[in-house]
Amino acid sequence: xxxxxxxxxxxxxxxxxxxxxxxxxxxxxxxxxxxxxxxxxxxxxxxxxxxxxxxxxxxxxxxxxxxxxxxxxxxxxxxxxxxxxxxxxxxxxxxxxxxxxxxxxxxxxxxxxxxxxxxxxxxxxxxxxxxxxxxxxxxxxxxxxxxxxxxxxxxxxxxxxxxxxxxxxxxxxxxxxxxxxxxxxxxxxxxxxxxxxxxxxxxxxxxxxxxxxxxxxxxxxxxxxxxxxxxxxxxxxxxxxxxxxxxxxxxxxxxxxxxxxxxxxxxxxxxxxxxxxxxxxxxxxxxxxxxxxxxxxxxxxxxxxxxxxxxxxxxxxxxxxxxxxxxxxxxxxxxxxxxxxxxxxxxxxxxxxxxxxxxxxxxxxxxxxxxxxxxxxxxxxxxxxxxxxxxxxxxxxxxxxxxxxxxxxxxxxxxxxxxxxxxxxxxxxxxxxxxxxxxxxxxxxxxxxxxxxxxxxx
Amino acid sequence: xxxxxxxxxxxxxxxxxxxxxxxxxxxxxxxxxxxxxxxxxxxxxxxxxxxxxxxxxxxxxxxxxxxxxxxxxxxxxxxxxxxxxxxxxxxxxxxxxxxxxxxxxxxxxxxxxxxxxxxxxxxxxxxxxxxxxxxxxxxxxxxxxxxxxxxxxxxxxxxxxxxxxxxxxxxxxxxxxxxxxxxxxxxxxxxxxxxxxxxxxxxxxxxxxxxxxxxxxxxxxxxxxxxxxxxxxxxxxxxxxxxxxxxxxxxxxxxxxxxxxxxxxxxxxxxxxxxxxxxxxxxxxxxxxxxxxxxxxxxxxxxxxxxxxxxxxxxxxxxxxxxxxxxxxxxxxxxxxxxxxxxxxxxxxxxxxxxxxxxxxxxxxxxxxxxxxxxxxxxxxxxxxxxxxxxxxxxxxxxxxxxxxxxxxxxxxxxxxxxxxxxxxxxxxxxxxxxxxxxxxxxxxxxxxxxxxxxxxx
Numbered sequence: 001x002x003x004x005x006x007x008x009x010x011x012x013x014x015x016x017x018x019x020x021x022x023x024x025x026x027x028x029x030x031x032x033x034x035x036x037x038x039x040x041x042x043x044x045x046x047x048x049x050x051x052x053x054x055x056x057x058x059x060x061x062x063x064x065x066x067x068x069x070x071x072x073x074x075x076x077x078x079x080x081x082x083x084x085x086x087x088x089x090x091x092x093x094x095x096x097x098x099x100x101x102x103x104x105x106x107x108x109x110x111x112x113x114x115x116x117x118x119x120x121x122x123x124x125x126x127x128x129x130x131x132x133x134x135x136x137x138x139x140x141x142x143x144x145x146x147x148x149x150x151x152x153x154x155x156x157x158x159x160x161x162x163x164x165x166x167x168x169x170x171x172x173x174x175x176x177x178x179x180x181x182x183x184x185x186x187x188x189x190x191x192x193x194x195x196x197x198x199x200x201x202x203x204x205x206x207x208x209x210x211x212x213x214x215x216x217x218x219x220x221x222x223x224x225x226x227x228x229x230x231x232x233x234x235x236x237x238x239x240x241x242x243x244x245x246x247x248x249x250x251x252x253x254x255x256x257x258x259x260x261x262x263x264x265x266x267x268x269x270x271x272x273x274x275x276x277x278x279x280x281x282x283x284x285x286x287x288x289x290x291x292x293x294x295x296x297x298x299x300x301x302x303x304x305x306x307x308x309x310x311x312x313x314x315x316x317x318x319x320x321x322x323x324x325x326x327x328x329x330x331x332x333x334x335x336x337x338x339x340x341x342x343x344x345x346x347x348x349x350x351x352x353x354x355x356x357x358x359x360x361x362x363x364x365x366x367x368x369x370x371x372x373x374x375x376x377x378x379x380x381x382x383x384x385x386x387x388x389x390x391x392x393x394x395x396x397x398x399x400x401x402x403x404x405x406x407x408x409x410x411x412x413x414x415x416x417x418x419x420x421x422x423x424x425x426x427x428x429x430x431x432x433x434x435x436x437x438x439x440x441x442x443x444x445x446x447x448x449x450x451x452x453x454x455x456x457x458x
Numbered sequence: 459x460x461x462x463x464x465x466x467x468x469x470x471x472x473x474x475x476x477x478x479x480x481x482x483x484x485x486x487x488x489x490x491x492x493x494x495x496x497x498x499x500x501x502x503x504x505x506x507x508x509x510x511x512x513x514x515x516x517x518x519x520x521x522x523x524x525x526x527x528x529x530x531x532x533x534x535x536x537x538x539x540x541x542x543x544x545x546x547x548x549x550x551x552x553x554x555x556x557x558x559x560x561x562x563x564x565x566x567x568x569x570x571x572x573x574x575x576x577x578x579x580x581x582x583x584x585x586x587x588x589x590x591x592x593x594x595x596x597x598x599x600x601x602x603x604x605x606x607x608x609x610x611x612x613x614x615x616x617x618x619x620x621x622x623x624x625x626x627x628x629x630x631x632x633x634x635x636x637x638x639x640x641x642x643x644x645x646x647x648x649x650x651x652x653x654x655x656x657x658x659x660x661x662x663x664x665x666x667x668x669x670x671x672x673x674x675x676x677x678x679x680x681x682x683x684x685x686x687x688x689x690x691x692x693x694x695x696x697x698x699x700x701x702x703x704x705x706x707x708x709x710x711x712x713x714x715x716x717x718x719x720x721x722x723x724x725x726x727x728x729x730x731x732x733x734x735x736x737x738x739x740x741x742x743x744x745x746x747x748x749x750x751x752x753x754x755x756x757x758x759x760x761x762x763x764x765x766x767x768x769x770x771x772x773x774x775x776x777x778x779x780x781x782x783x784x785x786x787x788x789x790x791x792x793x794x795x796x797x798x799x800x801x802x803x804x805x806x807x808x809x810x811x812x813x814x815x816x817x818x819x820x821x822x823x824x825x826x827x828x829x830x831x832x833x834x835x836x837x838x839x840x841x842x843x844x845x846x847x848x849x850x851x852x853x854x855x856x857x858x859x860x861x862x863x864x865x866x867x868x869x870x871x872x873x874x875x876x877x878x879x880x881x882x883x884x885x886x887x888x889x890x891x892x893x894x895x896x897x898x899x900x901x902x903x904x905x906x907x908x909x910x911x912x913x914x915x916x
Contacts, residue, residue: 035772096770211741215891218788221738222762223754223859224734224738225743227763233766236688236692280670283815284814288681305685305769308687308690308691308768311763311786316493317662317786320765321764328775355744357741430675431675434672
């Protein structure tokens, strides 16, 4: 290993405590993108990221406004001629912290708990973004990079990246690169390095069902009109069959079947039923018949209810026959499903099944197709080697159940493939109370990225 | 008509504006019984009622504490020997005002709008209670009553009267009377006086379904565990069959069939489909096959969803797979259903249909059987004559869809029948935003009650 590589690794070790303090500062900014009341804090997080890029010596650092939350840009031009260019992608926004009462420490006051740091966004993905920045800082302190870098850090990932597609399309020269490095992924266990080769897509909807003109007294009118909450439940109940399959018409038509080879590869991951039972805490597992849990999560599409609301949900009782009922419903998509087609399939299902006793509408909140990368690309090999250098074992390849719209957009607009990494763990409580980051794995992540940058050219 | 009767009617006319001001004062007290944050205001409303009784010259006025909200008591002893005793029942608590954004004026600032007074509780039942008190005041100004009165005014009616049964059982001497006069009912239209001869009962439940130990990321885990919101929807969807009948096992076993005579009587009420379409504003009517809307509301039991909650219900999207889902579900009961049996039927249904992939529990919030009174009782005839004296037409008899637990409790504990009256209207927006009281009907109500008290002995 080169002396410079070693000095960068050494720097990362020595500055570990300061890196952690900077992460805490970042997490203290409640950059919740879905809720307009956090607007100012989301902007403060963008400024914080821009300041970080400037302190790394990046050029042309700028904050680009969008219709909602700004994007942060910056770049590094290396001395080597003909060097490759990497587009480093991250997001500085976080999920809402609710339900607040289930947090053991305040969500925006990062708190140490054993080997973990607890707080909203520590793992998804302020910790991952900072791992990338601190790996670069560690290299640049004593050396220079042999790749060009461009940074694209958005503030709308947790709301489905509504501004990103337009921004990419309108700034193709600014963003052009050979490959995107997306840090918003994770590994399977602290001792089990993994590389994500596929992501599911997302189509997120809100279904609203309207019955009577206003809330009615359930005694005075109950029995004479169709209860929209009941209709909503009946519609949702009909969206799965007895085999756990989604019933939207044509939902599986474009789903790429799993090859026997990939089924065997997925079966080698440490993702058996005991693992999923433990990590979810569910009384039992459940899913589409004929598939293992790892297959259900990585390679099969789903339809989930993300939220339900109707009528009175406070303490005690209120004898109301509600005028309105609402569900948030999202589909995770696999290659080669198309989010627009799924939207139409939901619409067709509702048209066929919603009774004329109610009115209904569907609002789409997010849409992104699934994505895959070829495991024999040189950059994937460079990352695989980096993990082996840090963990002492080869990483496994896995399919990720989550969705990252930017991966699909970079592919479709700029024909740019994405290499996905990141060092979150499955039990980090992403999108849930008590989100946490495993600090020893985070430190390994910084070291892995240092090796990765060197491996690209050495 | 006696001179005294006329002078009482005259007094009611002349004091109309003051009566209205007193009603406004009463409505300004936000006595929401279901929500603990209104505790002090609920107590203030009890004090206000006790002060009213004292100013009427009632004796032994007292506020009796309960586990939650106090009861107000008072009595009137008439000079006539062997006089009958009436127990006047009312409640001073109101429904929660939510959703606040749908009110056109503040719920606790009573506001005149044409012939209506708008505010939470104006019709249900602060206006009705005050109509009774003001009828008595009008008589006592120039005369005396020829019946003994006892007052029982509770503060927990809107939460199912949880303390009342115990209070009645422990104060049988205090409350003993020949008949209860319950003012918590209404008439069908301003020009259509009606007497309620039957009430539906109520069994109110909260069903909670628990899946994973905490909220999960719907991408990372979606497909591998059963979504409790989906399970809840499936359970609720199964609670009705394609004919709109409730599927809880044994639910209809004790339901008294409608006689042909009563079907004909109900058919004469002005309760056709056009009426229900207009008053509910629903796109279409819907209910149990084989019954008219009037029959569905008055003589058939129902199961309604009163509230639904799960996961994320704020603005935009959150990709959560919820740990928990909840529904408020209530059944309206008819003679001779038993609320405890219905509780067991719901439990049996859930035991048979809930999958082992979730845990569930049922909490009961309220329970009351249905009630009926014989239309040929002398007190019913006295009320019928009073309505004819005020409206110039005989009242119709109807069945009420709502529930009043006290009616059942007075019957079962004290063998006391209840005569139900009150002057609310079907479009008063009970339990809904913009609750209102039709003031000309309210004034007629005061006059009707004056006649009623005289008719009992003249």
